[in-house]
Amino acid sequence: MKKIMAFVLALTLTASLAACGGGGAVGDEGGQGDNSGSGNEPSAAGISLSGEIGGEITISAYDTMRSKAFLEDAAQLFEEKYPGTKVNVETFSAMPEIKTSEQGDKMMVMVEMKDDTQSRQDYIKKMNTALMSGGGADILAMDVLPIQKYVEGGQLENLGAYMDADPDFGRADYLENILDASRYKGGTWILPLDYTFNYYAYDRALLPGASGFGTDSAFTVGQLMDIAEDSFDGSSKLFNISDYTKRSGGMWGNLLAENYTSFVDLENKTASFDDGSFAALLESVKEYSERGYIPKGATGGGDAGAMMQRAGEEATDRFFFKPKNVINLLSIFTRDSGMKMAFMAEGGTMAIGDDDEIAGIAANADGSVPFTYSQAYGINASSQNKETAWAFLRFLLSEEMQLNTNMEITALPLNNAAREKKMEATLTSRMGEAGQQGQPLNEAQTEAIAKYNEAVKQLSGQINAYVFEDTIINDMISAEVAYFFDGTKTAGEVAGVLQNKVGLYLSE
Amino acid sequence: MSIIEKIISLGKSILARRAGDGAARGLKPLRVHAGALFLLPGLIGFIIFYIWPFFISLGYAFLDKPVNGSFVGLKNFLDLFANKAYLKGLMNTLRFIGISVPLNMALSLGIAMLINKLRRLGELFSLIFLIPLVIPSGSMVSFWKSLFAYDGALNGLLNTFGIAKINWLDSSLALFVMVLIFVWKNLGYNMVLYLAGLGNIPKDYYEAASVDGAKPWQAFRHITLPHLAPTSVLVLIMSIINSFKVFKEIYLITGSYPHDSIYTLQHFMNNMFSSLNYPKLTTATTVLVVIIALFTQTLLRLERKAAE
Numbered sequence: 001m002k003k004i005m006a007f008v009l010a011l012t013l014t015a016s017l018a019a020c021g022g023g024g025a026v027g028d029e030g031g032q033g034d035n036s037g038s039g040n041e042p043s044a045a046g047i048s049l050s051g052e053i054g055g056e057i058t059i060s061a062y063d064t065m066r067s068k069a070f071l072e073d074a075a076q077l078f079e080e081k082y083p084g085t086k087v088n089v090e091t092f093s094a095m096p097e098i099k100t101s102e103q104g105d106k107m108m109v110m111v112e113m114k115d116d117t118q119s120r121q122d123y124i125k126k127m128n129t130a131l132m133s134g135g136g137a138d139i140l141a142m143d144v145l146p147i148q149k150y151v152e153g154g155q156l157e158n159l160g161a162y163m164d165a166d167p168d169f170g171r172a173d174y175l176e177n178i179l180d181a182s183r184y185k186g187g188t189w190i191l192p193l194d195y196t197f198n199y200y201a202y203d204r205a206l207l208p209g210a211s212g213f214g215t216d217s218a219f220t221v222g223q224l225m226d227i228a229e230d231s232f233d234g235s236s237k238l239f240n241i242s243d244y245t246k247r248s249g250g251m252w253g254n255l256l257a258e259n260y261t262s263f264v265d266l267e268n269k270t271a272s273f274d275d276g277s278f279a280a281l282l283e284s285v286k287e288y289s290e291r292g293y294i295p296k297g298a299t300g301g302g303d304a305g306a307m308m309q310r311a312g313e314e315a316t317d318r319f320f321f322k323p324k325n326v327i328n329l330l331s332i333f334t335r336d337s338g339m340k341m342a343f344m345a346e347g348g349t350m351a352i353g354d355d356d357e358i359a360g361i362a363a364n365a366d367g368s369v370p371f372t373y374s375q376a377y378g379i380n381a382s383s384q385n386k387e388t389a390w391a392f393l394r395f396l397l398s399e400e401m402q403l404n405t406n407m408e409i410t411a412l413p414l415n416n417a418a419r420e421k422k423m424e425a426t427l428t429s430r431m432g433e434a435g436q437q438g439q440p441l442n443e444a445q446t447e448a449i450a451k452y453n454e455a456v457k458q459l460s461g462q463i464n465a466y467v468f469e470d471t472i473i474n475d476m477i478s479a480e481v482a483y484f485f486d487g488t489k490t491a492g493e494v495a496g497v498l499q500n501k502v503g504l505y506l507s508e
Numbered sequence: 509m510s511i512i513e514k515i516i517s518l519g520k521s522i523l524a525r526r527a528g529d530g531a532a533r534g535l536k537p538l539r540v541h542a543g544a545l546f547l548l549p550g551l552i553g554f555i556i557f558y559i560w561p562f563f564i565s566l567g568y569a570f571l572d573k574p575v576n577g578s579f580v581g582l583k584n585f586l587d588l589f590a591n592k593a594y595l596k597g598l599m600n601t602l603r604f605i606g607i608s609v610p611l612n613m614a615l616s617l618g619i620a621m622l623i624n625k626l627r628r629l630g631e632l633f634s635l636i637f638l639i640p641l642v643i644p645s646g647s648m649v650s651f652w653k654s655l656f657a658y659d660g661a662l663n664g665l666l667n668t669f670g671i672a673k674i675n676w677l678d679s680s681l682a683l684f685v686m687v688l689i690f691v692w693k694n695l696g697y698n699m700v701l702y703l704a705g706l707g708n709i710p711k712d713y714y715e716a717a718s719v720d721g722a723k724p725w726q727a728f729r730h731i732t733l734p735h736l737a738p739t740s741v742l743v744l745i746m747s748i749i750n751s752f753k754v755f756k757e758i759y760l761i762t763g764s765y766p767h768d769s770i771y772t773l774q775h776f777m778n779n780m781f782s783s784l785n786y787p788k789l790t791t792a793t794t795v796l797v798v799i800i801a802l803f804t805q806t807l808l809r810l811e812r813k814a815a816e
Contacts, residue, residue, distance in 0.1 A: 128784050132574055146783070153784050154573040382575055476765065488658060497678045501765045507592040508779055 061141030194411035217360030616698035637696035705739030737814035
């Protein structure tokens with residue numbers, strides 16, 4: 001009896017322990033760099049497809065703004081194309097808030113996408129619970145879900161096997177280096193629908209006779225800082241990246257992203273924050289700021305007025321280098337073609353100046369060139385209708401869907417045919433002057449689009465990595481680094497704490 | 509006749525009938541105490557909510573992954589004992605129990621003896637020491653946070669004396685913060701148990717001892733301690749159970765990944781739950797059940813010996 005009592009007591013205690021807590025975000029983590037795949041590989045066995053497409057599938061996404069309209073369009077068209085199918089679309093996040101602010105004769109419209117941590121975590125928990133009980137949507141949008149954990153837990157299908165088994169899927173129809181870069185642990189678990197990348201522009205007036213720059217080059221911020229440092233005389237700043245912002249971006253955010261793999265090795269589950277290089281990187285940001293190389297960070301955050309004021313200040317300053325996104329790459333080629341572009345993203349600090357030229361694509365410190373996506377999807381390993389789910393994913397990559405107007409405007413389609421058409425469509429749709437829209441392209445415009453296409457091709461061709469972000473580690477880093485920038489802790493203390501916490505997290 | 513009485517009489521009549529039937533068929537009469545019937549609802553609940561889920565989840569401990577997993581034998585158990593975070597959690601938990609439980613027992617016994625000696629205000633002091641027990645953890649967490657934060661009240665106080673700031677929560681000192689919170693929270697509870705134990709020791713023993721010229725220490729050593737042995741076993745078990753509960757406060761103050769000196773088994777299990785690693789979670793739980801079962805078994809034996 002005593003033995004039974006002891007067991008019962010032990011069980012009660014353990015059960016009550018397991019019940020407490022229960023909070024905490026699920027982190028998405030993963031590898032970065034050349035994801036050609038190695039290590040302890042989850043099963044990636046080949047599959048055979050019967051070609052039977054039918055029945056009901058559900059697709060679940062967190063990001064309502066990016067996914068909902070697009071997926072609903074896709075669902076409708078898919079159902080028409082494959083009678084007997086039913087596609088349910090579920091999205092969860094709240095739509096963004098739109099604010100307008102006027103200063104003098106200028107008006108700024110801000111679309112504020114709030115990162116509601118609680119809502120994001122609730123969604124992740126909901127998905128986790130569903131997946132753990134063998135349920136969940138057939139297709140999962142990989143917008144906030146912990147990809148790496150799902151791969152390790154066997155919750156995702158290896159899409160590479162479907163690509164190989166499906167005669168209707170030709171890898172060559174898509175940007176293969178992006179497909180290759182999306183691989184992780186020997187499989188393709190996510191299928192990006194589009195991609196985007198960052199590049200750096202340099203001011204040709206400040207760096208006359210500069211060599212080594214172009215669409216076939218790749219640079220880190222650190223490398224460009226070294227190049228411009230010798231020419232610094234105080235009249236122009238080296239980079240138009242502010243020193244530190246609590247949000248992503250800023251010089252600190254850029255440097256961290258570039259060096260992520262040297263601090264966090266997700267594949268081998270080790271952290272290296274205490275070897276001095278992390279502290280040195282933190283110090284370097286302060287040093288850049290103190291020397292006047294870069295502007296001071298805006299502390300106002302989401303205040304539209306403060307942002308406008310800062311944009312105004314930056315417009316009058318000159319910078320050796322500027323970080324740019326593929327979104328405004330077109331302007332470099334159209335600025336001399338007599339076209340007036342009407343596109344919001346090309347105003348303010350995003351604008352391409354008259355002297356801005358492409359320096360090269362943004363690279364990581366390890367030499368890899370990363371991309372990001374606006375939408376990517378995976379198939380739930382517990383799905384009862386995987387073949388239809390795969391057919392739907394393949395449909396999302398079709399030219400028809402890749403050119404859908406609800407597809408993210410700022411990203412480039414993965415489908416090669418669609419990409420070239422979208423680039424041309426982007427050019428014509430951005431022509432602001434009355435009477436220009438719908439007109440055939442003139443010679444200068446045709447030449448501009450040809451150059452633009454070539455530049456995109458060359459820059460995209462360099463991409464060979466995808467950064468699987470780990471929100472738990474990123475949250476730990478953000479929280480600690482804030483103490484360094486507000487002067488509460490030294491760089492060494494911050495590095496020590498991070499080594500401890502991240503190391504612990506990775507060793508679990 | 510109240511409902512309870514009706515149930516008792518019904519239970520008795522059923523048992524009597526069964527006994528009669530059994531005797532008619534040459535069987536031994538079934539002897540079931542009526543109390544067993546009253547235990548039944550609780551037992552059913554316990555089986556449904558504790559035993560059954562435990563055995564269901566136990567299956568995960570032998571699978572490689574939670575969904576469509578395959579049997580891997582004892583691999584998860586071997587992996588667990590090679591897992592650095594688990595071992596750290598285990599060591600920290602043992603270290604915390606090793607420090608906090610004896611400290612708490614000693615302090616609560618000391619205070620119970622002091623209060624026991626008080627002729628007046630004894631109840632008032634008991635009440636004061638019981639207050640932490642009824643304050644919700646959530647409301648105390650903000651207090652502890654503001655006290656021990658790097659920019660917190662304690663460092664502010666140290667600063668006024670010219671002492672450098674101390675990183676209470678992100679250094680090895682965090683363990684002492686954890687012990688402090690545990691002692692603060694549980695002192696009153698154990699003290700009440702000891703007060704009850706002390707109240708049960710006949711006063712005559714002490715009087716007889718003082719007549720024989722025993723010193724206070726000798727009276728404590730030879731009268732108080734032996735008579736408090738059963739209480740002490742109970743206090744020990746309750747303290748160990750409560751030592752696991754301190755996780756709630758620590759989790760709310762320092763989150764899922766605190767300084768590694770206060771990373772306990774509960775952190776490990778909680779994080780495994782959050783990160784979907786059910787095989788690892790259930791393996792850790794199973795090991796803990798075995799450890800606690802062995803430990804409780806030993807304690808119950810000790811109690812029996814002490815009672816003899």
